[in-house]
Amino acid sequence: MKVLTILAAFIFAIFLVSSTPTITADVSAQDGKKPPEVITLGAEAKLGSIKFNHLDHITKNRSVDGTTQLACVECHHTAQPAAEAVKHPPHKTAWPADRTTTLTAELLEKDPNAPAVNVCRDCHARADTKPKLLPEIPQVKFEGSADVTIMTNQQAFHHNCGTCHDEVAKKRPDTTAPTSKKCMQCHKKAAA
Numbered sequence: 001m002k003v004l005t006i007l008a009a010f011i012f013a014i015f016l017v018s019s020t021p022t023i024t025a026d027v028s029a030q031d032g033k034k035p036p037e038v039i040t041l042g043a044e045a046k047l048g049s050i051k052f053n054h055l056d057h058i059t060k061n062r063s064v065d066g067t068t069q070l071a072c073v074e075c076h077h078t079a080q081p082a083a084e085a086v087k088h089p090p091h092k093t094a095w096p097a098d099r100t101t102t103l104t105a106e107l108l109e110k111d112p113n114a115p116a117v118n119v120c121r122d123c124h125a126r127a128d129t130k131p132k133l134l135p136e137i138p139q140v141k142f143e144g145s146a147d148v149t150i151m152t153n154q155q156a157f158h159h160n161c162g163t164c165h166d167e168v169a170k171k172r173p174d175t176t177a178p179t180s181k182k183c184m185q186c187h188k189k190a191a192a
């Protein structure tokens, strides 16, 4: 009984000593947000949907030379301050525009004020649809190309996923990364 009372008093004291912000931080760290593990993309794609192992892409060494992990912003390119984004042309847009932080697993988990992670389609909408966050689908003029490319979901994913995989295959011919032309290694029809 006595031990319990002392224990209770002790816990209460700790509670009093902890300032409110600490408690808030502890609580949010407990149910902190974790990046998704496997994502099904392209549910409407006629060729079939794509099973994307997000976890493997962020925990294994998936850089082109296979020696380092990928930074979140290699894909979530608007999740960094604009001053950082412009270092990687043609990128310039940050979302939200005035953000000061760069997305990392730690930021997502620990910082309750970190901006929400936007899905690519919030901006790279399907052809002829209006994106949720922007007045229109972004356009990019790629180096060596005369025309601008409308970065629909198809263009955005194929550039992001395919370009890296093509470079990986050049360096490591035995890779399992599906190159741009291997449509059916990404797109799979659901088993009938």
Ligand code: HEC
Binding pocket: 041, 042, 043, 044, 045, 046, 047, 050, 121, 126, 153, 154, 157, 158, 161, 162, 165, 178, 179, 180, 181, 182, 183, 184, 185, 186, 187
């Ligand atoms: C590296 C994986 C990958 C490869 C290889 C790939 N795709 Fe895709 N494709 C995707 C992803 C991811 C999307 C976007 C899905 C989304 O919007 O969620 C997509 C979207 C599309 C779309 C648009 C679907 C829609 O209506 O929204 C078409 C069409 C398409 N791909 C055709 C192809 C063709 C043809 C090839 C081969 C020349 C190919 N893809 C190769 C991953 C791939």
Ligand code: HEC
Binding pocket: 034, 035, 036, 039, 041, 052, 054, 057, 058, 070, 071, 072, 073, 074, 075, 076, 103, 104, 105, 108, 117, 118, 119, 120, 121
């Ligand atoms: C290789 C590309 C790639 C990398 C690297 C990457 N992600 Fe993602 N992430 C994606 C794609 C693609 C989606 C699905 C977006 C969609 O549905 O349009 C996604 C979705 C997410 C989502 C869910 C968003 C939602 O509301 O559905 C979170 C959270 C997230 N990523 C966090 C991270 C964090 C944190 C990192 C770094 C540790 C990271 N990602 C690295 C490609 C990537």
Ligand code: HEC
Binding pocket: 075, 076, 077, 078, 085, 090, 091, 092, 093, 094, 095, 118, 119, 120, 121, 122, 123, 124, 133, 138, 139, 140, 151, 155, 156, 157, 159, 160
């Ligand atoms: C908040 C809006 C927004 C979100 C979310 C977004 N993008 Fe973009 N994206 C843009 C804009 C705008 C551009 C044009 C360049 C610029 O202004 O930064 C662009 C350009 C691109 C490009 C062309 C440049 C290059 O690197 O080759 C690719 C590829 C791309 N985005 C892929 C993605 C992928 C994949 C995701 C999700 C993981 C994503 N984007 C999420 C707005 C967005």
Ligand code: HEC
Binding pocket: 050, 051, 052, 053, 056, 057, 061, 062, 063, 064, 070, 074, 075, 157, 160, 161, 162, 164, 165, 168, 174, 175, 176, 177, 178, 185, 186
């Ligand atoms: C910056 C580089 C990079 C980007 C961006 C990238 N990948 Fe990969 N991907 C890899 C590497 C590296 C491998 C595995 C190579 C190996 O082990 O041989 C891989 C493997 C894969 C595989 C084979 C199954 C697996 O996970 O091992 C699929 C499917 C795949 N990626 C889909 C995607 C899709 C879809 C996207 C875009 C949303 C994407 N990847 C973006 C580097 C990348």
